[in-house]
Amino acid sequence: MSLSVSPDLLDRAEAGDVPDDAFVACVRESLPYAWTTVADVTRRLRAAGAPMADDAVPPPSEAERGQLLRALASDAIRGALERHHGVRLAFQNCHRVAAFTPDAAGDAARARFTTPRAQLLNQSPELRDC
DSSP: OOOOOOHHHHHHHHHSOOOHHHHHHHHHHHOHHHHHHHHHHHHHHHHHTSSEEEEOOOOSSHHHHHHHHHHHHOHHHHHHHHHHHTSEEEEETTTEEEEEOSSHHHHHHHHHHTSHHHHHHTOOGGGTTO
16 A cells, blocks of 8 residues: 555545645655655755755665555645645656756756656666566
């Protein structure tokens, strides 16, 4: 499972819409490595004042890599992370997470990061099995 959902949160979901803050709390508790990675790259983005910051450090284990995959492959989770942190996220090679400012400069930087060329240039023998 991607998320550890409390019985109370499940009851709320069965009754109707769930507020973003409740969903974000579930994500933060269920996927702590993914949460920390996104929070750290967001902090670096703001500190640098640049349109982009990324984290290319491989996770310490497959469990943490799985958290990143679950968080960034899910439209709902990724969207909640983006809204909470006020960024746009991109993902490459099973672990490279990037955060972008939501303005036009961030969109241009994001476009460069997500091109097929960027994906190909970011390959290495170590990453082929991820």
